[in-house]
């Protein structure tokens with residue numbers, strides 16, 4: 001190779017690599033400026049950094065790929081609103097209890113008048129805890145792995161011997177729908193409607209199977225805290241968590257919301273009716289006036305959304321954006337929590 005050519009090649013490659021460096025620098029700077037702008041915007045936002053503004057719009061609610069109560073799919077319009085970025089944590093709930101002296105449903109004795117047939121020794125404070133037996137006969141009877149544990153509540157998620165000392169940033173669990181309403185009121189917020197919840201979960205994407213899009217492992221990693229392994233005995237925790245995860249441990253959706261799939265079920269405001277979607281109003285539906293669940297016709301239930309760390313593909317795909325959970329409002333469970341919504345001007 002002639003020296004001149006070599007020189008020009010060296011010269012050119014210096015320019016090229018210098019150019020690449022410059023491009024890299026510009027991109028890094030742009031990213032930094034973008035993040036700073038986002039932070040400044042968030043700090044100016046009326047609801048602070050921990051809530052995201054969900055711009056109003058229209059979406060297709062429900063799914064043809066899930067349970068019957070997700071049908072028919074129907075168009076829904078939602079006004080803009082604020083949504084907690086994270087599930088309410090134990091630390092946040094503790095502040096509420098400290099400030100108000102609030103006693104949760106699970107910490108109170110069940111009213112004997114409401115449970116006339118229950119044996120007296122069962123009418124003690126407690127909550128429903130996930131306690132899988134060593135072996136299950138089939139996945140048809142969920143009573144096999146759920147049991148009423150005396151002394152279980154938000155401070156003692158697995159019963160009297162357990163605590164939340166290392167779980168301050170985990171979602172609060174064992175909260176009844178009434179507990180969530182009381183917290184929301186205290187915080188100057190409210191529970192989201194079921195339509196708002198699904199709209200926010202879908203992040204502006206139409207009829208996608210996941211809160212973040214179409215691919216289960218979109219970023220080549222677990223995108224949510226659910227169950228891996230043979231349910232309910234083999235908990236492989238391939239996503240990093242056997243139980244609840246600290247809120248925000250997984251990527252957010254395009255509205256900036258974390259854990260809209262998995263981690264804990266989230267109570268929403270609405271009553272549950274299996275047939276609601278066939279008569280739901282189009283504009284800002286707030287749910288039916290009463291409850292009906294054909295599986296348990298005598299029990300009035302509220303809706304939960306988002307699935308939990310116990311969702312297994314073998315049993316319950318509750319992490320799907322359209323999936324609906326139905327539970328009596330006085331029930332706390334080791335996989336049920338919530339997040340709040342709020343009405344305030346757009347940022």
Ligand SMILES: [Ca+2]
Nearest residue numbers: 225226239241
């Ligand atoms: Ca997990």
Ligand SMILES: [Cu+2]
Nearest residue numbers: 310311316318
């Ligand atoms: Cu589930």
